Amino acid sequence: MRTREPGILRSLTQLLFGFVTAIVGTILLSWPLLYLFLKGEHLNKLVSLSVKQVMGNYNDLMAYLLSPFVKTLRMRDLPTSVSAASHFYEVKNLFQLVLAIFLLLLAALIIAKYQRIDFRLDKKNGVVIHGSTRGGRSFCVNEFRCILCLFPRNILSQQRLAL
Structure with missing residues (x-):
């Protein structure tokens, strides 16, 4: 592996x-x-x-x-x-x-110690942070206007949220 x-x-x-x-x-x-x-x-x-x-x-x-x-x-x-x-x-x-x-x-x-976090550079969105908690809940942060807000992936796929 x-x-x-x-x-x-x-x-x-x-x-x-x-x-x-x-x-x-x-x-x-x-x-x-x-x-x-x-x-x-x-x-x-x-x-x-x-x-x-x-x-x-x-x-x-x-x-x-x-x-x-x-x-x-x-x-x-x-x-x-x-x-x-x-x-x-x-x-x-x-x-x-x-x-x-x-x-x-x-x-x-x-926060990263208790969650599996993946930092990626994306041409469209800039820095995208994907991850999941140890309990299995997924999240994604891709806009720095809403720093520290965590969006579940299924909500992101349905609509785009912004603060």
Whole structure:
């Protein structure tokens, strides 16, 4: 029996997910790494602050960068210049883009794990996603206007649905 190769779209999705996961992992590992460097190299003495103060300021910075609800950068013990605020605003946008892509791809991979999904490139419809759940229910998504809506194949053959 011949095994089917994964499609190019699925391979690109997995590649992008791996890349984005590496970025998110690096961001999350920055906390313990900073703490280790502060303790091992005594870097806090360069700014005349305690390890607790430096970590508190770093927590403030990361809360600003990672949370869409924190609108202004304010660190407890370190002032922020206009150019630094502008730089970190751009970094915030990049971090949030990466986190959004990560969450979307994670959700897609979790859904794909529980369903048999086939991604195909179709000249007429663009990307067509066919599949079936483990319970046997079939679905098809072929219009990105209705992302995440699942149509049973028998309904699609009778009429075209759109949101």
